[in-house]
Each structure stands twice: as structure tokens, then as C-alpha cells.
Amino acid sequence: MSRRWSAPGGAWIITPALAGERFAKARSCGATVALVDLEDSVAPQDKDLARERAADFFATTHPAGPVPAVRINALTTRAGLRDLLALADHRPPLVLVPMVESARDIEVAAAVLDSDGYTPQIWALIETPRAIENASTILAAPRLEGVFFGAADYAAITGASRTWQALLHARAVLANAAAAAGVAAIDSPYFDLTDTDGLRTEAEQARALGFTGKTAVHPRQVPAITEAFRPTEAELAQARAIVAARGRTGASIANVHGQMVGAPFYAAAQALTERAGHQAT
Structure with a gap:
């Protein structure tokens, strides 16, 4: 089976590590992957506490539920390096590395995390113009399992709007590079929680472009994403x-x-x- 289809696709739910009261819902909402966030949703002074809460999530996740995962901080920050050292002990099955601009980021993450009996899936969050330019090189990293597109940061850096048409080039480049490398590609969240039709349309467009899944920022988004990525x-x-x-x-x-x-x-x-x-x- 192709590596693209062995990696988890469909709906991924992202939950702040400090929002422990939401963990149960993340596990039961029907998502393929439950991603705990240590990065954007956590203030700098709360990073240590967030790591502790994330460890609790991994310790209590049921095998029959979604794949437990974590988004760490960028490896160019002290918080990101501390995340890697902590996760080497807690051993989450999937680790998402943000602000990746070089295959070296994946190599560093693998060097710290990999050990006897533990080789987690390592995914790259592609969210800068430089990363899009280097996409084919980044995605050739041997330990890389898949990529995320980060629309919000990409739009902020480039000055583009977050509309589908404005970000179509970046998405197309990433989808093509993922297909060439044989890895999975997950699309950025749809941030309007009240616009289910817009979410469904964007998810269908992402699937048509070659993405294998899309991130949800609220459990109510999971059914529409799941439906969009399930073949009729x-x-x-x-x-x-x-x-x-x-x-x-x-x-x-x-x-x-x-x-x-x-x-x-x-x-x-x-x-x-x-x-x-x-x-x-």
C-alpha cells in the first residue's frame, strides 16, 4: 500500500494542551487524529504546564480512539527543544513540527525522539514562503510521514488573504510535492465555526487537489470533513x-x-x- 494511504487522513481535531476539559470530546468526536497543541494556543509562561497536561492526554488515550498526536513549538525556540526532550519520555505516536523550512528540522526531531522501540510519525507544518519554495527538499526527508499546510501563518507572512483562491498556489505546490514524495498532506483548518457549507466546500476542494485530510478546530467540524474525504x-x-x-x-x-x-x-x-x-x- 502507498505510504500516502497508510498515514492517517480525514479529520484531525486540534485541542489546546491546557484545555484538559476538552480532551474527552477530542477522543470521542470521530476524528482520525486528536492533536494536542503546545504552540500557538499556549502562552510562553505556560509552556511547562502545557507539557504536563499533554503527557496526561497521552497516558489516558484509549487504543480504539483517534491517534494521539502533539504539535510542538518550533525547533528554533527553546520551548521547541524542551518539547522534544519531554516527548522522548512520553512517547506520543505522532509529532507535528511547526515552522519547518528545512529537512534538517525533521532530522533533528528524529535524532532526539527515535529510540529502541519508539519511532514516532514525524510531520512537518509548512506555513512560510521559504518552506513552499523548499517543499520538495523538505518532503524528501526519510523520516517524514506527512505535511500540514498552515494557511494562517502563510497568509500573514505573505500579506495574502485566507481565501481559497489566494492560497491556491501554495496548496497546489504542497500537494504536488507530497505526491512526488509519497507522503500524506493535511489541509489547514477552516476558521469560521458557523459556516458549515464553506467548510464542506473547502474540504472538497482540498481533496480534489490531492490533500488526504483537513484539520478541525472544533468537534462540530469533524462530520463535514469526514464526509468530504470519504469516497462516495x-x-x-x-x-x-x-x-x-x-x-x-x-x-x-x-x-x-x-x-x-x-x-x-x-x-x-x-x-x-x-x-x-x-x-x-
Whole structure:
């Protein structure tokens, strides 16, 4: 199976590490991954306490629930380095590194965290123009499992608006680099909690571009994201028919339900059925 589909996709819920009262909801809202945040949502004077609360989250997470994860602080800060040292003891399954602009950031995180019996998934948060320029190099890091797009920081740095059209170039570059590297790509949150239609539309656009999931900033956003990234029955039926036709005829081109399909269609159909199988497990 492709690495893209073995990595968790769909809806990821992000919760501040200091908001312990929200942890239970994060575990039960149906998200694929529950991400505890040590970075933007935590004031500098509260970083030590946030690490303690995050450790409590990892200690109490049920195996049947979402994948427990943590967003640390940037590795160019003392807080980020302290996060790595603390996490080496607590061993969360997935670590998101923000403000990544070089593959070296991934190498540093892996060097500190990896040990006998523990090699967490390491993901990069791509949120600066320099990171977009270096995307192909960053995503080639051997220990990198996936990438996030950080729309808010990217827009703030570039002066762009946070609209889909304004950030389409950055998203397209990242989605293409992720596909080339064989890693998963998760889209930025949709920050308007009252606009479910807008959330659904943006999630569908992200999926169409090649992203494998999207972040939720509130549990109420999880169902719309999950639905947007789940193949429809019609899509699955067509994909299975294409895969079956290739297996039955062995031909490079075939007629499936009135559509002429070739090698790219077979590859896309196979990827869709693999993704659906992974989401069902």
C-alpha cells in the first residue's frame, strides 16, 4: 500500500494542551487524529504546564480512539527543544513540527525522539514562503510521514488573504510535492465555526487537489470533513469497476461504463480503493 494511504487522513481535531476539559470530546468526536497543541494556543509562561497536561492526554488515550498526536513549538525556540526532550519520555505516536523550512528540522526531531522501540510519525507544518519554495527538499526527508499546510501563518507572512483562491498556489505546490514524495498532506483548518457549507466546500476542494485530510478546530467540524474525504458509493463503484476491468482484460485501455480508461485511470482507481480500505479499518 502507498505510504500516502497508510498515514492517517480525514479529520484531525486540534485541542489546546491546557484545555484538559476538552480532551474527552477530542477522543470521542470521530476524528482520525486528536492533536494536542503546545504552540500557538499556549502562552510562553505556560509552556511547562502545557507539557504536563499533554503527557496526561497521552497516558489516558484509549487504543480504539483517534491517534494521539502533539504539535510542538518550533525547533528554533527553546520551548521547541524542551518539547522534544519531554516527548522522548512520553512517547506520543505522532509529532507535528511547526515552522519547518528545512529537512534538517525533521532530522533533528528524529535524532532526539527515535529510540529502541519508539519511532514516532514525524510531520512537518509548512506555513512560510521559504518552506513552499523548499517543499520538495523538505518532503524528501526519510523520516517524514506527512505535511500540514498552515494557511494562517502563510497568509500573514505573505500579506495574502485566507481565501481559497489566494492560497491556491501554495496548496497546489504542497500537494504536488507530497505526491512526488509519497507522503500524506493535511489541509489547514477552516476558521469560521458557523459556516458549515464553506467548510464542506473547502474540504472538497482540498481533496480534489490531492490533500488526504483537513484539520478541525472544533468537534462540530469533524462530520463535514469526514464526509468530504470519504469516497462516495458511486466513486467506489466506478473505481472497483476500473480495477476489475484491468484485472479481467489486462488491457492498457478499456471501456468501463462508457468511459475510455487507461493507465492513469487505473492508478487513480487503485489508490481510491486502497484509501477506502484504510479508512474502513
